[in-house]
Amino acid sequence: MSAGRAAHEPTAPWVQEYPGATTAVVIGALPPAWRDRLAGARAILWCAAEAEIAAGAPATPPDRLHVFRRDEATPAQWRETLLRFVRLDARRLPAVFVAPPSEENAAQRCEPFVAVVLDELREQHRGRVTRQQDGFRWQQHVLANLAPYVRRPLPAEWRGALAGLPAAVCGAGPSLDVSAPRLAAGQEGCVVFAADSALRTLARHGVRVDFAVSIDVAKRPEKCLPETGEWPGRVVLSAVSPPGWVERLPAERTWFVANRQITTDWLAQGGVPAPALAAAENCGVTALELARWLGCAPIFLFGLDLALSGRQRHADAADASIYAQSGFDAAQECPAVPGNWEERVPTHAPGDWRALNARLAAFAPGTVFNVSDRGARLDRAAPVRPEAWIAPAPVAKRARLARLADVPAPEPAAAAARCAELRACGRRMHAALPELRAALAAHGPEAAAAAWRRLLADPAIGRALGGFALKLMPHLLPPAEGDTDFWNGLLDEFAQLAEQLRQLA
Structure with missing residues (x-):
């Protein structure tokens, strides 16, 4: 049974096995x-009620068995x-075994715990795949963007500068x-x-x-x-954005938000x-x-569906190749969430949907509206059909936008010293290659x-490698795996x- 179906059919026994799994999660009687x-299995996490525990434990040494007593516990x-258990194997996720219910109403009591497993392992899988796919590019981009990131941070003075202006936020x-x-x-x-991926659709319809x-x-x-x-008025980037944005756009149009990368965190410290x-x-x-931080209200959401339309996840004009490495498979079975105009809709991004709902909980009620003819329901964004949306009266937004200062912050004195440290790390890494x-x-x-491992024992090298260190570290845990070509590829990166x-300036 697929992960998507299992979340809604916990009464049947099923097994989900990740390739090469060395650990296992068991829910229910065995x-x-x-x-x-x-x-x-070198470790088993057993989520069970007392009656299920009394019926017999997995045949594994006691030091390998982690028992979670479900009777008085919460899904949180x-x-x-x-999450602590999953960290026991940095390279492989655990196999999952969900037993049939052992007593009346056991299925309903188990369902929240099964849902947690499916949601968390889906996110863990996505995170691990992303680190392996993108860890090297993350750090390439961080280093290429370092100078503009330092010189053009989003100005603190902009906070609240557009207070009172409505906003349309487009996915x-x-x-x-x-x-x-x-x-x-x-x-x-x-x-x-x-x-960023909405720009072509908006341009096609004449939206400026x-x-x-683009983060x-x-x-x-x-x-x-x-x-x-056409260029947008301003483009907001992150340290991992492709450097082509800075190279292609006039400097006065680009600004950076912060993001949690090892190297940029170290700069801030x-x-x-x-x-x-x-x-x-996401973008x-x-x-x-950004709209909220600038003070805009009310906020109207356009195209933030977080759900599939048939097998489609994006507007027609969006370049589908953008999502080629996202892991999305149009044929996969996706979990269902509440819909705006349907009881349930399939979502390819359950983690993003939950995270957005959590963010919206901090917005004042009645300030966010979801203008959509489909999509996932958001708790604090009242749905409005496009034909029923009443646009706000024209405002003097051009004058307000023009008053946003386009003067970059002076480069802080600490930046030069930090760059010198990074260059020194680069020289050490280059010398270690032979x-x-x-x-x-x-x-x-x-x-x-x-x-x-000896080289990365120095925290300075780890900071200089940033996202690539996150990609590399799981492979340094014994026993080492992969053939010579795989390791030569890591060495080349x-x-x-x-x-x-x-070569940092």
Whole structure:
């Protein structure tokens, strides 16, 4: 049974096995048929009621068995326990075994605990895959963006500067194809904020974007900017955004928000001020937070569907290749969440949906409206059909926007010292390359991993490697896995970052 179905059919026994799993999570009483399958697990997390525990534990040494007693526990406590357990294997997620209910009403009591497992492992899988796919690019982009990131942080003085102006915040969901014409007719009544992948759809309908947000590692400007050449009024980036945005746009149009990267966090700790606003889970939600931070109200959401329309996750004009590495599979079975105009709708982004609902809980009731003919329901965003949306009366937004200062902050004195430290790390990494390559050639991956561990024992090297360190570290845990080509690939990426660090201005 798939993960999506399991969340809604907990009464049937099912197993979800990740390739090469060394650990296992068991929920409920243990059927005899599963005992042999669990015997080889190096650790088992058993979520069970007292009656199920009394019926017999998995046949595994006591030091490998972690028992979570479900009777008096909450799903939040279970989530914390599960996350600690998942960290026992940094490379593989646990297999999941859900037993049939052992007594009347057991299925209903188990369902929240099963849902936690499915949601958390889905997010853990996405996070681990993302680190392996993007860890190297994250750090490439952080280093390439370092100078403009330091010089053009989003100014703290902008906070509340657009108070009293309504805002339209646009994502690239399929409903934008329907709602964008309505926004075009009413755009003079609100400041328009847009996620990068929504820009082409908005341009097609004549919507002029005041603020675009592009914070993702994969969304290059040539995939997002309209083919007709219009530029948004301002573009808000993050340290991991493709450097092409800064290279392509005039400097006075680009600003940076903060995001949690090892190297940029270290800069902030060392006296380089972080931008005044942090990036959120994705571009659309960051645009929402930006509108709120600038003081805009009310806020109208367009194209923030967070749900599939058939098998489509984005508006027609969005470049589908942007999402090629996202892990989205149109044929997969997705979990269902409450819909705006349907009881339940499938979502490809359950984590983003939950996170946005949590953010909206801090908004004043009645200040956010979701203009959509479909999509997932948001707790504090009243749904409005596009044809029923009444645009705010035109406002003097051009004059207000023009008063936003375009003067970048002076480069802090601490930045030069921090860059000098990063360059020194680059020189050390470059000098270590011959030893790392020789260890791999002579003695294989285990020797290369041991040499790398010695180098990364210095926190300065880890800070300089940033996101790449997160990609690398799971592979340095014994036993080392992967063939020579895999390890040479890691070494090649390490060498590129070493050179980039050496060349920092």
